[in-house]
Amino acid sequence: MKLASLKSGRDGQLIVVSRDLGEAVAAADIAPTLQAALDNWHEAAPALQALYEALCAGKAANSFNFDPGRCAAPLPRAYHWADGSAYVTHVELVRKARGAELPESFWTDPLVYMGASDAFIGPCDDVEVEDEDWGIDFEAEVVVITDDVPAGVSAEQAREHIKLLGLVNDVSLRNLIPGELGKQFGFYQSKPWTSFTPVLVTPDELGDAWDGAKLSLPLRATLNGTLIGAPNAGQDMTFDFPTLIAHCAKSRSLMTGTVIGSGTVSNVGSKVGSCCLAEVRCLETIEHGAPSTPFMSFGDRIEIEMLDASGESIFGKIDQRIKQYHPPR
Structure with missing residues (x-):
């Protein structure tokens, strides 16, 4: 799967991005930020993967065009x-x-x-x-x-x-x-x-x-x-x-x-x-x-x-x- 962060506060807003980088969908229901997803990877990864597969199949609700210009770094700040x-x-x-x-x-x-x-x-x-x-x-x-x-x-x-x-x-x-x-x-x-x-x-x-x-x-x-x-x-x-x-x-x-x-x-x-x-x-x-x-x-x-x-x-x-x-x- 492919993950990104929209600019929002200091830690961004986690989104899932389609394989062709054309579409994206918010992942806030799974994890608000990428760091939060990583901290709970055992549970978050399968849910994010399912959302990714739905997005790539054109079945994700509320998807939107992916714009790199709106992106922060995927991890806007990291511990190390x-x-x-x-x-x-x-x-x-x-x-x-x-x-x-x-x-x-x-x-x-x-x-x-x-x-x-x-x-x-x-x-x-x-x-x-x-x-x-x-x-x-x-x-x-x-x-x-x-x-x-x-x-x-x-x-x-x-x-x-x-x-x-x-x-x-x-x-x-x-x-x-x-x-x-x-x-x-x-x-x-x-x-x-x-x-x-x-x-x-x-x-x-x-x-x-x-x-x-x-x-x-x-x-x-x-x-x-x-x-x-x-x-x-x-x-x-x-x-x-x-x-x-x-x-x-x-x-x-x-x-x-x-x-x-x-x-x-x-x-x-x-x-x-x-x-x-x-x-x-x-x-x-x-x-x-x-x-x-x-x-x-x-x-x-x-x-x-x-x-x-x-x-x-x-x-x-x-x-x-x-x-x-x-x-x-």
Whole structure:
């Protein structure tokens, strides 16, 4: 099934969306919000599935046209957002561009940081940034949503805790990152709010493209109408989602509604393009000695989407513009 949240208060209003993303129906009688549904997944999921099947069959009462512009993030705020760097080839490329060696441990021990989950933004919401000089970049990623995950869970056990999947634009402010990493204490100012696709889907919606650990379909990132890349999210993923979940749960439990990100999708050699501008610039630096592609500017439009084997959008599209933010004076 496919689930979304209309903008309403801070936690949205849960709706069920048809497979073709054309129609939707309110799910308030089952759960008022997606977090409430996840908290009672054992009972809510079968009821939501029945409503989904009725909607797809054209038998749901009070259905309406689905408009992504009315959507918040499916989980407008979450208790936990942990983003990995599962495509080590991306990290290797970034380090190569600046002449740094990749530690061998990066191939066996995942990189993960905890991001801001107090407010995610919707698929069509503007990305508001105060200064272009901060180096505005998009990062197209796959994410999974878990139920309660016990501490010490194995990767094999972690498979059973994945309840929903979606895509995100994990916005990065590249020119703020070096100063933060130089403090050896991680990201904060360089990672503003993250935006989501209109819908999250249950794993059964993905067919053979989902093997319980990786989603093997191209992830398309388009900037101002130009396709920047469409690397396959199932290829060159050093750490799959169960491995990332087990890593995050090594010393503490994860609560229902935890969002785990793959990090920027990247394929070896980047022959199919990139899912962030930093990687484009690294490739230019390696080939020409310096980057020529600028980071994003105010007014730029970024679109992120994944299509199934028949060319239909699975999660809907992230479609947003970069807008200058003016702080209070």
